[in-house]
Amino acid sequence: xxxxxxxxxxxxxxxxxxxHRVDEDCLLVVLSGRWxxxxxxxxxxLVERELSAVVRRLTFDATALGAWDSGLLTFLAGVLKRCSxxxxxxxxxxxxxxxxxxxxxxxxxxxxxxxRRSGREANLLARVGTATTKLFQGAPAMLRFLGEITLSFLxxxxxxxxxxxxxxxxxxxxxxxxxxxxxSVISFLVGLILAYLGADQLRLVGAQIFIADLVxxxxxxxxxxxxxxxxxxxxxxxxxxxxxxxxxxxxxxxAFRTLGISPIDFLVLPRMLALMLMxxxxxxxxxxxxxxxxxxxxxxxxxxxxFEYYHETLRALELKHFWVGLSKGTVYGAMVAFAGCLRGMxxxxxxxxxxxxxxxxxxxxxxxxxxxxxxxTIVYYQLEI
Amino acid sequence: xxKEAHIEVVGLSMAYGDFVVQRDLTFKVNKGDIFVIMGGxxxxxxxxxxxxxxxxxxxxxxxxxxxxxxxxxxPEDQDRMKRRLGIMFQGGALWSSLxxxxxxxxxxxxxxxxxxxxxxxxxxxxxxLVGLAGFGxxxxxxxxxxxxxxxxxxxxxALDPDILIIDEPSSGLDPLTARRLDDLILELxxxxxxxxxxxSHDLASILAIGSDSIYLDADTHTMIATGNPQHALQAGxxxxxxxxxxxxx
Numbered sequence: 001x002x003x004x005x006x007x008x009x010x011x012x013x014x015x016x017x018x019x020h021r022v023d024e025d026c027l028l029v030v031l032s033g034r035w036x037x038x039x040x041x042x043x044x045x046l047v048e049r050e051l052s053a054v055v056r057r058l059t060f061d062a063t064a065l066g067a068w069d070s071g072l073l074t075f076l077a078g079v080l081k082r083c084s085x086x087x088x089x090x091x092x093x094x095x096x097x098x099x100x101x102x103x104x105x106x107x108x109x110x111x112x113x114x115x116r117r118s119g120r121e122a123n124l125l126a127r128v129g130t131a132t133t134k135l136f137q138g139a140p141a142m143l144r145f146l147g148e149i150t151l152s153f154l155x156x157x158x159x160x161x162x163x164x165x166x167x168x169x170x171x172x173x174x175x176x177x178x179x180x181x182x183x184s185v186i187s188f189l190v191g192l193i194l195a196y197l198g199a200d201q202l203r204l205v206g207a208q209i210f211i212a213d214l215v216x217x218x219x220x221x222x223x224x225x226x227x228x229x230x231x232x233x234x235x236x237x238x239x240x241x242x243x244x245x246x247x248x249x250x251x252x253x254x255a256f257r258t259l260g261i262s263p264i265d266f267l268v269l270p271r272m273l274a275l276m277l278m279x280x281x282x283x284x285x286x287x288x289x290x291x292x293x294x295x296x297x298x299x300x301x302x303x304x305x306x307f308e309y310y311h312e313t314l315r316a317l318e319l320k321h322f323w324v325g326l327s328k329g330t331v332y333g334a335m336v337a338f339a340g341c342l343r344g345m346x347x348x349x350x351x352x353x354x355x356x357x358x359x360x361x362x363x364x365x366x367x368x369x370x371x372x373x374x375x376x377t378i379v380y381y382q383l384e385i
Numbered sequence: 386x387x388k389e390a391h392i393e394v395v396g397l398s399m400a401y402g403d404f405v406v407q408r409d410l411t412f413k414v415n416k417g418d419i420f421v422i423m424g425g426x427x428x429x430x431x432x433x434x435x436x437x438x439x440x441x442x443x444x445x446x447x448x449x450x451x452x453x454x455x456x457x458x459x460p461e462d463q464d465r466m467k468r469r470l471g472i473m474f475q476g477g478a479l480w481s482s483l484x485x486x487x488x489x490x491x492x493x494x495x496x497x498x499x500x501x502x503x504x505x506x507x508x509x510x511x512x513x514l515v516g517l518a519g520f521g522x523x524x525x526x527x528x529x530x531x532x533x534x535x536x537x538x539x540x541x542x543a544l545d546p547d548i549l550i551i552d553e554p555s556s557g558l559d560p561l562t563a564r565r566l567d568d569l570i571l572e573l574x575x576x577x578x579x580x581x582x583x584x585s586h587d588l589a590s591i592l593a594i595g596s597d598s599i600y601l602d603a604d605t606h607t608m609i610a611t612g613n614p615q616h617a618l619q620a621g622x623x624x625x626x627x628x629x630x631x632x633x634x
Contacts (some may be wrong), residue, residue, distance in 0.1 A: 007471035037497055070546040074506040098576035106513040350526045
C-alpha cells in the first residue's frame with residue numbers, strides 16, 4: 001500500500017520542485033522546469049522539512065528538468081550534505097549524468113582541518129599587543145639593514161662593491177634634473193612666504209631690510225634642505241620602495257642572492273649614492289630660488305631697493321650657512337634612500353604589499369628627516385656653527 | 386552530424402604596430418569541443434586569446450560568438466558577450482588583495498543579483514569542484530602555483546560560462562598536477578557541456594584533452610589547421626608533426 005502524500009510548495013516553486021512519499025521510508029524529489037540563477041529558485045527547506053526521522057532513502061526524478069546551472073547544483077549539494085548528516089541514503093540515479101559527476105567532483109575532496117581557517121579576528125587587546133610587539137620588532141630589522149649598508153659602503157671604499165655605474169647615473173638623472181621643476185615651484189613659494197612673514201614682524205621695529213637676512217639664512221640653512229628632503233621623500237623614496245618591492249615580487253632580488261651578488265651593493269648602494277649626491281645640490285638650488293622669491297617680494301611689494309637687498313643678503317650669508325645646508329641635505333638624502341630601500345627590500349610578495357611599501361617608505365622617510373633635522377639643529381646651535 | 390559552431394573566426398589578423406603577429410586565421414570551434422591553440426613560444430597564442438576575449442582589437446577579421454560579430458557590436462553588447470566567457474589566465478591572475486572566496490564571489494556580486502548566502506553557497510561549491518574546499522579564507526599569496534591555477538579556474542567558472550578559455554593550464558605544474566588539471570577540464574566539458582578553448586604548448590596535455598586544434602606558425606605568421614591532435618601527430622602537416630614529436634620527426 002502506498003500512501004503518496006503530495007506536497008506542492010507554494011507559488012512558483014511548485015513548478016520546479018515537488019516531493020512525494022513513494023514509500024513509508026522513501027522520499028521522491030521531483031525536479032522540473034528551468035533551474036537557473038537568473039530567476040527565483042525554491043528553497044532547500046522545502047525538501048529538508050520532509051526529511052523527518054522516518055525517511056531513510058531519497059530518490060530523484062528529473063525527467064522534466066530543463067536548463068540548469070549552479071543554482072541547481074548548490075541546491076542539491078546542500079540537500080546531499082544534510083542527508084549525509086542525518087544518515088539518509090541518497091539514490092542519485094534519477095539525476096542527469098552531468099550533475100552526478102559534478103556533485104561527485106565537489107564531494108571528492110573533503111575540507112581538511114588544515115585548510116579551515118579559524119580565529120582570524122582577534123580581540124582588541126590582542127591586536128594592540130601584536131601591533132606593539134611588531135613596532136619593536138621593526139627596530140632590529142632597521143638596524144640590520146643599516147649594518148648591511150655600512151658594510152656595503154666599506155666594500156665600496158675598498159673598491160670591491162659590485163654595481164653598475166650606469167645604474168647610478170640613471171638614478172642621478174631621475175632624482176636630480178627631473179626634480180627641478182617641483183623643487184623650483186615649492187622653494188619659490190616657501191621663499192615668498194618667509195618674506196611676507198618677516199615683513200609683517202620686522203615692520204613693527206622698522207627693520208624691514210632684515211627680510212633679506214631672514215630669507216637668506218632661513219632658506220640656505222634650514223628650509224631649503226627640509227623642503228627638498230620632503231619633496232624627495234614623496235617623489236623618490238616612494239619610487240625606490242615600489243621598484244625594489246616589485247623586484248621582490250618577481251623574485252629578482254632572490255636571483256641576485258643566488259648568484260652571490262649582494263642586492264645591497266647592486267640596488268641599494270647606487271640609489272643611496274645618487275640621493276646623497278643630488279639632494280645637497282638640490283638644497284643649494286632651493287636656497288637660491290627661495291632668495292630670488294624674497295628679492296622679488298621685497299623689491300615689488302615692500303619697496304626695498306634691489307641693491308640694498310643684495311648687499312644685505314651678501315652680508316648675512318657666511319660660508320658656514322652653506323655647509324650647514326649641504327650637510328643637512330646629504331643626511332636627508334641618505335635618510336630618504338634608507339627608508340625607500342628598506343621598505344622595498346622588506347616588501348611582501350603581492351601587489352598590495354608594494355603599495356604598502358611605498359606608503360611606508362614616505363612615512364618613514366619624512367619621520368627620519370624630521371628627527372634628523374631636530375637633532376642637527378640642536379647640535380649646530382650648541383656648537384655655535 | 387554537423388556540429389554547431391560556437392566560435393567562428395574569419396580572416397583574423399593581429400599586429401603590434403607594423404609587426405604582424407598572425408594573419409588570416411580562420412577556424413571554427415564547435416559546441417562541446419576542447420579546442421587547442423598550439424604553437425611555439427612567441428607565435429602569438431596569447432595575442433590570439435586577447436583578440437578572442439576582447440582585450441585587444443585585431444588588425445582585421447571577425448570573431449563571432451553564436452553568429453554575433455564581437456568586434457562590430459556596441460560596447461554594451463560586447464560586455465554581455467564577455468560575461469558568457471570564463472577566462473583563466475596563465476598565472477591565475479587572482480586579485481591579491483582579496484581572499485579566494487572573494488575572488489570567486491566578485492563576478493557573481495557584480496553581475497548576478499543574488500542574495501549573499503546564495504553567493505557564498507555557489508562560491509564554496511565552485512571551490513570544491515576544483516578541489517579547494519575550505520581554502521576560501523586564504524589569500525592568493527598563501528597558495529602554491531597549482532592551487533592558484535585551480536582557483537583561477539574556479540573564478541572563471543563563477544558565472545557558469547558557455548565558453549571557458551584557458552591560457553596555458555599546465556605551464557609551471559608538475560606532471561601529476563598538470564594531469565589532474567587536464568582531467569578536471571575534461572570532466573567539466575563532459576558534465577557542463579561547455580566549450581573549452583585551451584592555449585597550450587604542453588604536448589602531453591594537448592594530446593590528452595584536445596579534440597580539435599590549430600597550430601600557429603611563428604615563421605610564416607599564419608596558422609596550419611590540424612584537427613584532432615592525435616591525428617595530427619600521425620599524419621598531419623610536417624611542421625606540426627615536428628612540433629608534436631619534440632623535433633625528432
